[in-house]
Amino acid sequence: MKKTVNQKAWFMVLPVLLLVAFSAVIPLMTVVNYSVQDTFGNNEFFWVGLEWFEEIIQSERMHDALIRQILFSSIILIIEIPLGIFIALHMPKKNSLWTSLCLVLIALPLLIPWNVVGTIWQIFSRIDIGLLGYSLDAIGVDYNYTQNAVDAWITIIIMDVWHWTSLVVLLCYAGLQSIPDAYYQAAKIDQASRWNTFRYIELPKMKGVLLIAILLRFMDSFMIYTEPFVVTGGGPGNATTFLSIDLVKMAIGQFDLGPAAAFSLIYFLVILLISWVFYTAMIHTDEENQS
Template sequence: MKTLNQRAWFFVLPVLVLVAFNALIPIMTVVNYSVQETFGDNLFFWQGLDWFQQILRSDRFHAALGRQFLFTGLILAIEIPLGIIIALSMPRQGFWVPVCLVTMALPMLIPWNVVGSMWNIFTLPDIGLLGYFLNHTLGIPYDMTQSPIAAWITIVVMDVWHWTSLVVLLCYAGLMSIPDAYYQAAKIDGASSWAVFRYIQLPKMKTVLTIAILLRFMDSFNIYTEPFTLTGGGPGNSTTLLSIDLVKIALGQFDLGPAAAMSLIYFAITLLVSWVFYTVMTKGDTN
């Protein structure tokens, strides 16, 4: 029997150290803070599970959680089908392939706070290109600083603009990996384009789609910077997503205990939904 070289394990050590410092130690600290009260100066008083109970029963948390699920649901419902459609309509070879790819990649290169500021200025009714056009040329009242509906449309469109490309690029990579023989066989059998999509392209894209859905779920569920710079959670509380509310509690009110309890509940939700997505989408492969 061949003995395996175990030396490769040492190459994992740097990652382990990194994960310890950017994930493990912070999460341990958050668990510690979630059961204590502090007024600063490293003085802590035991609070038990009061913060958890308070958060679980607070209307403010329920409202933010509802908005968060609405936002993530909208994002997934729009970006995944749109990404697939764009990937299917991109050319497979020739001059336009790199042009399309670079154009697609551009929004993802822009820093998140810049995206928020861009869309903020873009949609302002008096000076923004889109805002001015809608309000003064078309006569549609559209002001994301006044109307919750306009604010919601703006954050959803902004996220679609920013992140659909990720889905497109992943799907395109999946499509490119399909050998021509599959298409030739489909042509010989006289398969419709829907059948080609349903039985050749979609199954071949399944792995990358799993990754795309998981990434888009986690990113949109934990989104902070873009809506914060765009609407700041307003008008009122209408776009206060979970992370914005969390930062308000932790840094605005300096309630570290309740904020820690809330972030653990937040983490548990992200973990469960990601696990369900992953299990459902990979179930076919293991059967």
């Protein structure tokens, strides 16, 4: 659609701007403020320049948390995106009771409060009371997510797959629904194989929604806090201490405001940078689709 130029449109955006300025810009400025100052208490602050940033950039703790975070986000993207596409391809096509049932049940994990997701998996995988933990223990697998770092990682990754694959499924399903039947009939006439149908008809049609899925999954997995915090509390040791968990520990637990603020800003910039790449790709596809 061709848009007309109208500078008065700014007035319609104004309420959003004011609200976001209050709920995002002011707090962000507070963070910037802390990141360049130090205090001896009594609300007396003095300027330290970029010291905190240097300290954080060089700290082992930040590096380790960042590496864990990138590893975690990569793993869940690698599992959830293909799995989501696979499930979406097998969603029932016709509108029936079974379709509605599938949709409702699939969407259910998305609506569960994040701390409850953590609780569910805690209860599910404990070796004394959990179905998963108990069964694994019973068949002789040495599994204990509170003590073994690898087990903790596996538990958290399965939890995230359980929690969020549905989002990818629903997005891809929406993309698939928009493909006209004629496309499939044409593919049939050409005797296209299942793989070719997927590769040349379904995948291009899903490109837009897939980018949204990747963008959302990347952002949210990079910010993950509540679920691993409830399940493992960041342990055993620091094995599952992701960026947000580390940040909250630093800011609210230890009250190291300066380093925590510098940490926050670097963290935010990393997310922003990667998201910007996805976003640009998305806009590009959008415009391609429209022309």
